[in-house]
Amino acid sequence: MTSFIIRRLLVMPVTLLGLSLLIFSMLQLLDPVQRASLYISSPPKTADALQAVIHTYGLDKPVWEQYANWLGNLAKGDLGWSKTGQQPVLSAIGNYFPATLELALWSFIPIITVGVWLGVKAAVNHDRPLDQVTRIFSIVGYAIPTFVFGLLMLMIFYATLQWFPPGRLSDWANRVVYSPGYHTITGMNTIDALLNLRLDIFWDAVLHILMPALTIAYVNWALILRVVRSSMLDVLRAEYTTVARAKGLKESAVINRHARPNAMIPVVTIGGLFFAGLLNGAVISETVFNFHGVGWWATNAATNLDAVSVLGVTLFSGALLILANLVVDILYGFLDPRIRLA
């Protein structure tokens, strides 16, 4: 087990290095003038300004030299300067990641609780109306893209009903959050508000996070429902369940004590993958709801050809993904005695 973990951890830097090489070679598709456009938002006023910018940012240096520079800085713990974030890449990740994590937590709770509960119910009531309804729910949900669902949410709950606004906080709340007496601890507004004993801020943060969280949740329910249901069905048909029934156990006991725990194994995968794919989901939902997290910033950086930021975010999320996968594998080892990690 330990050797497995160590091996996986050792492979990680290699993969990340490969990833950075991949991105670097992708960027070589652009010539220096095109890459300089990040620093020049309107036609240059003087003739050689463009060349000068290219020179200043070393865009005309050979690829390997640019890459070596970047690696050298990385070794010093410097991921570079994010032009689109107007701050060092590391500090931008530090600033934006809590928002994304907060969004993930807020959507994760309903996904898991409701998803698991409904999935189990559906499996137990196999082919009965409840099962059918949840199944439709998940098929339809699976067909609705995040941005369409997000726009519909905004149309109904913001434009029409005026319940939930986009963004992360109202401006008055921002004033409070930025004021000296308020302590930013986790960077997650809902948690910080509680820690500062500011219920009004908490409520404002909740109003802002509900729509994006529900959007992510709805879209994910489709998946988790399906997984829980089918794995529950498998378990219910499994021999040990039949044995338990044969022993004369009550059906509820069979489900609670034998079937459900075993059916939860795939849920671990889903949970892990959910956090691993956090950034992926964040890209669209954060953009639609103008929720300033890593996804929002990363989209901004990528569309503006901010190579340094893209490299930083990608490595970060790549590491996140690999770690999450590792955690899932380890949990598997604990949960399922049939799996032995070696």
Added chain:
Amino acid sequence: MLRSSKLKQGYLIISLLVILSMVLSACGGSDATPTTGATGGATDATPTTATGTTGGNATAAPTGATSGQTGGAGSVKDNHPNTIVEASAGEPESLDPAWAYDTASSEIIMQVYENLLFMNKEKTDQFVPMLAEKMPDISSDGKTYTFTIRKGIKFHDGKDLTPEDVAYSFWRGMIQDRSGGPQWIMLQPFFGLDVQGFKSDVVAKQNSNNFAQACEAVKKTVTFDNGANTVTMHLKAPYGPMLQILVGTWASIVSKPWVTAQKGWDGNCSTAEKFTDPKAEQDELFKNMNGTGPYKFERWAPGEEVDLARNDSYWVKDALWQGGPTGPAKIERVVIKNVKEWGTRFAALKAGDVDIAQVDQQYVTQVDPFIKETCEYQKDCTTTNANGFLRVYTKMPSVSAGAIYFNQAVNTTGGNNRIGSGKLDGNGIPPDFFADVHIRKAFNYAFDWDTFIKDIFNGEAEQALGPVINGVLGYDPKQAHYSLDPAKAADEFKASALKSADGKSLWDTGFTIQYVYNEGNDQRKTGGEILKDSLSKINPKFKIDIQTEPWPAFLKEQTDSRLALFYLGWQEDFHDPHDWVFPYLSSGGTYAQAQHFPKELQGQLDTLITQAVQETDKTKRVQLYGQLQNMTYENALDLFTTQSQVRQYEQMWVNGFYYNPIYPPSSGAGLYFYALSKGQ
């Protein structure tokens, strides 16, 4: 099996119902709101309300405002009476006045730092002394400017302002001269009009690569005398726009001891070299500010906002202009937010969370129902809708204009599909297609300015009559210009001497050109579509293929002179005709140099431009710029489209706004927060 398939049918029906109800609920939601919502009024307005928005809304607005889009107009309250919050959509690039060249940065810099001179309230051609005690003494040859520095002014850190600080600020700027930055503006009057940059010209060409020597040369251009309390500028030649460039943010005054303490340049030429051309983030003043202005810098949360706090010991005792503000600013704090998403900005404006918000041209109809008071430029304000709660200032002429450019010698190295076949055969154009003045004139006669202005700008723009825009010295409302005239366009096309390989005329052969605009710019796209439509009506063989390129690719092709026909805009750096004729007409100008005007004409233009900028007599300057404009017209060098007009949206409780087009516009019009106050 039977049971299960029946069930499946059942749940098929349910699933369809779910979808159906989804759609219905969506439609239903909107049915609750009468269709005469925000835009209904403006767009359904009869075509006769040519000026669009204001006229159409007088009647439509009440319906819109009562249709439940907000909690009702009256409910908007100012929940932060001591703070003014502005929501714009731009992130500052740097807070260093010498480095910054974008409007978002400049706006902040203008509140914190100050210059020797300032504009006289809304007037763009009259100046008042600011850090200078009085207007400068100008020598009779127009080459020496002497400023007396006001006494008793303190920087925010408590240090006194000295003449040395003033001179140092100019030196620092010119030596820093970061690539793509604004300092060429300061360098040109001191080192020559052909100067592009400090390193490339002053160091390399004028001082044979001796950096310290070049630095000393800079120090000689601006000298100070702490005893006499004066600063003197020594120009290379008389320079007409000199006072104009001194009010720009690049000419802000910083404190020498403070900059040195921030690990900046200490004013010594032996150490100067490492302070030249820094990257934004390597610059010591990137996110630090210490000026003399009415507001102090407090914090910059990147991507979110910049906060400023009142300077309680602000020095202005006697108003800078008649009736101007004195003493500490009336509003304690200023928050300038960067809100890219229009929806969020709008939500904050409706909630009363922000006092001033940027409303892009295409969304004005969304806000119209909430307007209470409309103030047209240079007219009185009128109440347009008693239920509204916002004030809007309209039709203020901006300092930016657009044009469609003709490239007279397209670069075809390695093939260029922008000009199709590259021959006059109906499927392309020869590279020198636009060298024919008849064709350039014909294109000018083929553009429909009225439609462009009406549909794209809601009528809030004016036709650009030439390179010099309305509001700038030398602008002449009676300037000869082109207007839509298909018959004349046809005549000009027929007059072209161009022949295809088999000897057929342009009119019989036709042409195909790519018109290129930068991705995401719908105005420019529409400009092309209007041209395309009208050319195809003149002769169906005249074809324009509208193409878009992402900004990086566009920039590259434009600078490489590979585009034959393209749209670009220009926003002035300083409010002087020189800054308009130079980019458009001079051989060193951003646009002109990629257009290849005939040599002889280019020579004449360059001579006139130099003559005009070195002239200090206003009437003579006006004449010279008139001459330049006429030459542009006769040769139909470009297709000048429009000079846009801006709007300013604010809550009713904001007072004191006036329009000065030179203030860095960040959310519509530029703002000088010192002059603003709050309260009904």
Added chain:
Amino acid sequence: MATTTKALQPQPQLPTIALPKARRLPAWLRALLRNPLSVTGAIIVIAFILLALLAPVIAPPKYPEDPYQIPRAGFSAAPKPPSAAHILGTTEGQYDIFYGIVWGTRTAFKVGLIITGLTVLIGGTLGAVSAYVGGWVDEVIQRFVEIVLAFPYLMAAITLQVVLAPRLHDSFLAAMIALTAFSWPGYSRLIRGDVLSVKERDYVLAAKVIGAPAWRILMRHILPNSIYTLLVVASLDIGTYVLAFAALSFLGLGAQPGYADWGQLLSFARNWIPVLSTHWYIVVFPGFAIVLFVLGWNLMGDAFRDALDPKLRGNK
């Protein structure tokens, strides 16, 4: 892999099945036809195919040389509600929504089919080679797959699109290539697993024993038996790719304004969010088109899965 943007990442969900070749086809086809869900899915997909084929009849193009350009009824910004002339209304810039949806169907199929075809080709080849050749080739390919999978899918596609577009002078093509470039690893793993299991089967071993050349074994015996699953999975992913492409267009990175594409039509809505209550039609109609299209594929896919999953089939 993505869960939140579930549909943005191809997720081959079929178990690796290698049913006996004979008699398989009729069985599942019969099962499918008996399943009203799959029939509905098929009907939806067929309806879209018809819509795409009949586009020139249903919505005659204004510019026949460039039919994907949505005609504009004027140039002003504010969308206009459905009317007789524009039955689904016009969106920002007066682009006709109905026309955009009809011709957008063609775009959807074009995008879906091309991306699917290319990903299957790339993923299939790499996967098969990886498994069959084995050794260091397998090692290198698998490491590469790992690297690509560590790149968040949408971020990767966005970056590549942004980088490619100026080079190709074509945002649309750039978006398709970008999606293809990061979609194939799933397939390569799928087919690799299949090939690995088929490789050890008796008939392959038999072929080896009688001295058939490697490529022949691969082409004649191994691929036909493993590519089948891949094809089924991939064809059901068409909806997924259409979604991913729409997402890119929505961010302004695929089809350009005015191009008949659903995602692009929806991207206009981003500017009208506060007044969507009035302008609901700019979201609802194009959104409905996307959802219905993907639903059609998913319904078919769901039924397929049931029909192909031996465990579930035995139980019904």
